[in-house]
Amino acid sequence: MAAETFEIERLGSQGDGIAAHAQGPVFIPFTLPGEKVKVAREKSKAVMLSLLEAAPERIAPACRHFGPDGENGTCGGCSLQHLERSAYDAFKRRVVIDALSAHGIDCPVAPLVTSGPGERRRASFAGRRTENGILLGFSSPESHHIVAIEECPVLSPALLARLPALKLLAGILVSTSDPFRVAVMETETGLDISFAGIKAPSEKRRQAATRAVMTVKGIDRLAIGDEIIVEPVKPELNLSGTRVFPPPASFAQATLGAEAAMTDLVVRHLRGSKRVADLFSGFGTFALRLAAKSRVHAVEFDGPALTALDHAVRNRQGLKQVTTERRDLFRRPLLPRELAPFDGVVFDPPRAGAKEQAEELARSNVARIVAVSCNPQTLGRDLSILGDGGYSIDTVVPVDQFFWSAHVEAVACLSRK
Numbered sequence: 001m002a003a004e005t006f007e008i009e010r011l012g013s014q015g016d017g018i019a020a021h022a023q024g025p026v027f028i029p030f031t032l033p034g035e036k037v038k039v040a041r042e043k044s045k046a047v048m049l050s051l052l053e054a055a056p057e058r059i060a061p062a063c064r065h066f067g068p069d070g071e072n073g074t075c076g077g078c079s080l081q082h083l084e085r086s087a088y089d090a091f092k093r094r095v096v097i098d099a100l101s102a103h104g105i106d107c108p109v110a111p112l113v114t115s116g117p118g119e120r121r122r123a124s125f126a127g128r129r130t131e132n133g134i135l136l137g138f139s140s141p142e143s144h145h146i147v148a149i150e151e152c153p154v155l156s157p158a159l160l161a162r163l164p165a166l167k168l169l170a171g172i173l174v175s176t177s178d179p180f181r182v183a184v185m186e187t188e189t190g191l192d193i194s195f196a197g198i199k200a201p202s203e204k205r206r207q208a209a210t211r212a213v214m215t216v217k218g219i220d221r222l223a224i225g226d227e228i229i230v231e232p233v234k235p236e237l238n239l240s241g242t243r244v245f246p247p248p249a250s251f252a253q254a255t256l257g258a259e260a261a262m263t264d265l266v267v268r269h270l271r272g273s274k275r276v277a278d279l280f281s282g283f284g285t286f287a288l289r290l291a292a293k294s295r296v297h298a299v300e301f302d303g304p305a306l307t308a309l310d311h312a313v314r315n316r317q318g319l320k321q322v323t324t325e326r327r328d329l330f331r332r333p334l335l336p337r338e339l340a341p342f343d344g345v346v347f348d349p350p351r352a353g354a355k356e357q358a359e360e361l362a363r364s365n366v367a368r369i370v371a372v373s374c375n376p377q378t379l380g381r382d383l384s385i386l387g388d389g390g391y392s393i394d395t396v397v398p399v400d401q402f403f404w405s406a407h408v409e410a411v412a413c414l415s416r417k
């Protein structure tokens with residue numbers, strides 16, 4: 001592959017620099033608009049070999065694993081550590097604006113709700129047993145290579161401090177060289193750890209892992225999939241005064257700051273609603289806050305998450321009625337006649353968005369809707385469906401909770417015209 005020189009024109013939505021080429025745009029990770037770079041290219045993808053001219057917005061990365069010269073390989077966790085803060089914040093907001101405008105939506109987009117280093121309370125690591133022991137870290141972009149992590153400035157101090165303990169537990173539980181994953185969440189009480197993709201361990205390995213958990217401070221629970229191996233403390237989250245005991249490997253918003261900002265937007269927009277449907281509710285991040293003032297019906301596919309929500313409601317005084325329903329909202333969205341009793345709806349689907357549910361909401365009479373999204377592209381599609389059904393967008397707020405990645409979330413508040 002011959003080296004070629006390119007000038008970067010703009011940043012793409014995945015955070016790669018984009019350069020023009022006769023055969024179509026070329027995507028060059030870790031580059032910035034205005035920079036001249038020497039690259040090795042294969043079709044539309046290229047790897048930077050050297051930086052010939054740097055942009056004024058370029059800064060030194062915070063982490064030794066970042067970028068093409070990263071220690072142990074290129075870590076796939078971060079893509080934008082080399083961009084100074086104000087340009088970084090503007091980029092994230094722009095991703096949301098561009099995704100909406102690709103669907104013909106031109107509406108007010110608020111400033112980015114920002115996050116920063118050390119705030120991530122939840123992470124999913126990649127791992128593998130090798131001849132030299134356990135590799136634990138993040139995968140390289142578009143590759144199976146695992147970059148062993150010695151540091152990670154985005155993780156919360158509690159998560160970071162337990163990396164050696166995670167390696168120790170992996171060393172005990174993992175007996176093959178197959179890749180595995182380990183999801184970790186920092187709760188109010190300690191870490192909740194859940195391995196996935198590993199062979200069922202022998203009794204001896206389970207007992208050794210149990211002993212290890214009991215001797216390391218700060219670990220609440222160890223699970224493999226949804227099977228609890230040991231749980232010295234029931235992991236607990238505090239949702240504005242309501243205690244929730246999440247099941248293993250639960251979804252929770254990745255930073256507390258983003259959770260507070262999103263919750264505040266949802267509660268404020270739906271204030272005054274008598275009955276609210278919380279669709280894709282998980283264990284009740286929004287439902288439990290909304291229930292301070294409104295009756296709430298929480299709908300979700302994950303049964304254990306709904307059980308946790310139910311328990312939380314039963315152990316808390318002073319909430320309005322909360323009902324739950326286990327349902328696949330892709331296959332069986334709530335229909336207009338089922339939506340009729342609600343004057344407010346919040347929906348917070350996975351990355352695929354909620355096309356089927358948006359189509360039914362578009363035919364409903366629900367007065368106010370909040371769409372929470374982790375994918376601006378599918379959000380654009382869902383908002384355009386709601387717009388065609390007669391909803392107007394009051395505001396869209398972009399939210400950054402995956403700091404230094406290209407990932408951005410958004411909360412859109414809508415009202416029936």
Ligand SMILES: C[S@@+](CC[C@H](N)C(=O)[O-])C[C@H]1O[C@@H](n2cnc3c(N)ncnc32)[C@H](O)[C@@H]1O
Binds near residue numbers: 286
């Ligand atoms: C982005 S999370 C949001 C959870 C919750 N709103 C929160 O903030 O904690 C998406 C939720 O959708 C649920 N989900 C995924 N597919 C679903 C489906 N087909 N039907 C209903 N819920 C689904 C997941 O289990 C998960 O709880």
